[in-house]
Amino acid sequence: MKTRYRKVVRDLTHDYSKNLLLVLAITIGIWGIGSILGGYGVIKREMRDNYMGTVPASATIELEDSISVSLIDSVKQLPGIKEAERHATVLARMKVGDRWNPLLLFVIDDFATKRTNKINHISGAVTPAEGTMLAERTAYMVMNAKEGDELIIKAPHGEPKKIKLTGTVQDAGLAPAWQEQTGYGYITLSTLHWLGEPQSFDQLRILVTGNQHSAQYITNKATVIANWLKTNGHPIHEIQVPPPGKHPHQSQMNAVMTIFIIFAFMILVLGAILVAESMATLMVKQVRQIGIMKTIGAGSFQIIRLYGLMMLIICVLALLIGIPLSQLTATAFYKQIAGLLNLEINNKDIPFSVPLIQIGSGIIIPLLAAAIPVIRGSRIPVRVALDNYGVSKNRPVAGSWLLKLSRIAGSSEIFMLSIRNIFRQRARLMLTVGLLAAGGAMFMTALNVSEAWNKDLQKIYEQRLFDMEVRLQSAVHADTVVNAIKEIPGVRIAEGWQYASTSFVKENNYEVTRTYPDKGHGSFTLQALPVPTRLLSTTIEEGQWLTATGANDVVLNQSARALSPAVKIGDPVALLVNGHTTLWRVIGFSKDYGMGAGAYVSLNAFTDQLHTTGKINMIKIAYANRSKAYAIQKNKEVESLLERENIAVSASIPVWLLKNAIAGHMKVLVNTLLSMAVMMGIVGILGLMSAMSMSILERTREIGVMRAIGATPNKIRRLIAGEGFLVGLISIFIAFLLSLLLSFYMGRMIGGMAFRTPLSLTLSFPAIIIWVLIIITGAYFATFFPARRANKITTREALAYE
Amino acid sequence: MNQQSTSLIQLSHISKTFPLAAGSFQALKDIDLEISKGQLVAITGKSGSGKSTLLNIMSGIDKPTAGNVLINGIRVDKLTESELAAWRGKNIGVVFQFFQLLPTLTILENVMLPMDFCNSYPRKERRDRALALLSLVDIKDQASKLPSALSGGQQQRAAIARALANDPPVLIADEPTGNLDSHTGAAIMELFAGLVKAGKTVIIVTHEKDFAGYFGSTVSLLDGAIVH
Structure with missing residues (x-):
């Protein structure tokens, strides 16, 4: 080894504590960036593969009536249709402990030959027999059950029934059940009927040929099919076109990852500043030695190479520690995110580009950071270097x-x-x-x-000045039920509202939503409330809140506004509700927390337009005490009352949930x-x-x-x-x-x-x-x-x- | 001084001014000096008289504000910093008062380092040459030690061996005995005298009158000018 390089090695080992600090600073940066990029790389790939592996339907057309096998066969023959299946989704309830929690039932025509929105069989039965159900793997936590257990569930029109959980599946197209606080069950149509629910298959899921990545193209195709269905005597309720090829949480995940990557690079940059500073320290100690080396014949370039090599060794050491460490944390990170997204990691390989980026940034950034003090040190005139006193x-x-x-x-x-x-x-x-x-x-x-x-x-x-929201299976007369609830001790306020899924009316008159099959992500809800209400205190950003009882005024929240960004205060808007066009004038824009796209209208005006005067399908209740324990207790009393009154509940959502x-x-x-x-x-x-x-x-x-x-x-x-x-x-x-x-x-x-x-x-x-x-x-x-x-x-x- | 045409070092009208916060300070004023090959020259003077500045200019460590520096036929004052480093490595051996050995290299490695920087000897020969030089200065047995393990006198001997590494014709020493006891100082002076006998030109800054007998000639400085 050349004598000068021996000096490099000796200097590194001589002042090891200072140099370890440098190694540590760079390691932290390499580790941070590797953990995030590694985790991101795996998640990005697996999210795409998992989701696309389910063969998500291009669109779901909800019909007002049931879909027969012959209708499916006819749709399959239509041009531009690659695949068609029938399906149903029912929002039921399940008893967990002494509470009734939401349960989303996916009714599947044929488990064995399912070709869209596929589910992965994990264990137990592949096709559930009548009176049994398969559960999504993440749902057991919210069900407080395991495979083989029995669960009491209640379909909207049925009586509570015990159903056996005979198998477990993974549905990569859904967010984890614990995250949505909703159970996911998979049943056959005969089981749905066994549960007392008369409904049949009402969703037509289609896969289109051609440009499957364009929402507009798919919407056009779905509209053509909808027109065909309508012409053939099948009224359309809604067309759902979720963002093509995108997992329900794809955009959130991209944004989250962007933040993480920015932070990781910031750590690397901070590490680089630390390197520059530490290298400056090193150079301070070395200034006189540089003077001596120059005196005995070393040129500036030789000096730069000497300290550049020193820095390179430090970087390599940091990489040797940082890369394996980051692979461990990246693994922990992607496992955590996979759990959050309900993904199955089939390929655990961290993309090859990640260590390459680590090597590149772990060498280039510190070398650039060290370059200034090193070059400055190497250029110091010999006399100045020999006379150096530091400060x-x-x-x-x-x-x-x-x-x-x-x-x-x-x-x-x-x-x-x-x-x-x-x-x-x-x-x-x-x-x-x-x-x-x-x-x-x-x-x-x-x-x-x-x-x-x-x-x-x-x-x-x-x-939300209420503690409980009860969604009813069908509209009921408001007075009786609301007054009965008000009689329950501890109930401070109860109001009868109406709610409905809605969409802005487009030219074709169909509701076209961006809703995913879980019916939650991408949905747009209209809420009709008594004016004035005592149970909602939304933040008005522009315009005003609803004040006139019978006026056809509407307030749109920020997510609804995003669906139709051109809408201004005073504009008329048409909202499609249950196939009827309702007309409103925008008077305000609100800012809601914890709600998807929403529109608020007066209950009186709403029932006038839909001819449902005096009826409600949602009850909002406020209790005397807002604690979770109190709410749980009171919710039970409310549900018992509704059960006694024979009022079918489709969902009850406590605010804490x-x-x-x-x-x-x-x-x-x-x-x-x-x-x-x-x-x-x-x-x-x-x-x-x-x-x-x-x-x-x-x-x-x-x-x-x-x-x-x-x-x-x-x-x-x-x-x-x-x-x-x-x-x-x-x-x-x-x-x-x-x-x-x-x-x-x-x-x-x-x-x-x-x-x-x-x-x-x-x-x-x-x-x-x-x-x-x-x-x-x-x-x-x-x-x-x-x-x-x-x-x-x-x-x-x-x-x-x- | 020596007016022969065989001058190894020729300084003509050398001035050096340092800018200071309180104004400029002229360290050297119109110095003319010639030194022939094979001489042992002493540069003496009080503190602040300009002797170290003169030495730095002769060794290319510093550049004059005005005047010419001709050493062995090379206009040293015209060389760039990197040219100076290469030139100095091969032509000038510098010995410092505080030895200035690199603390993390052994004595042997310190002596080998100039040969490495200047690529002056084949790699395989450097070790033997360094050992021979350490033998010459009588510390071969200390070759594998770090500088901190050696006495002041031994460190100065090692520094002299390092200065000789590339076999330069000129050795320049700034108060080489200033940090040593009189006995060790005398031994170092003996070493320099021996080098002069071997054909080297040695220029020493000193204010120790005890060693006057070693010097072939003496240059005395006062307030930046030669007075003797």
């Missing part, structure tokens, strides 16, 4: 702002010295402050966003943000430690002089700690301002995904306090070791320090 000889001149600042009345000598010292190397100060501020900003942002998330989640309660369902969607995102924030904090503190070490190292001789003229070790320690605290304090201020900006953008992104509206800009005071404590503790530890080292050197050694 710049430029001192603040008398009368400068710095002197004035450090002479604040009553400030101690230690404070004066600390404040002047930290400004001696201003470029380094900026780098350290920048590093800490970036770490702090992201830390505070993560906590701000987390708090904003919880706060906005709480708005689900604040906007809704909140849990929404919280479940974003839990992983918020937790991952927090863990990334911790990583940022670590990198920030490492940066401060590095900067303080460098600062002390440069001033070894100066510290010797201070000791020689009487400074005690305690004073030296306080001086060094004071410098660390001051740097930390400056960074906190900048971090705070930066976090406001970041929280705004991050909140907009996450809020947009979850609520279609930005999260409220929230300042988390615990975040500020925790970060201040981290900085104080971090500054103490960051200065403890350099201070101890400075005090360990004898005064004589310090004075003679080269």
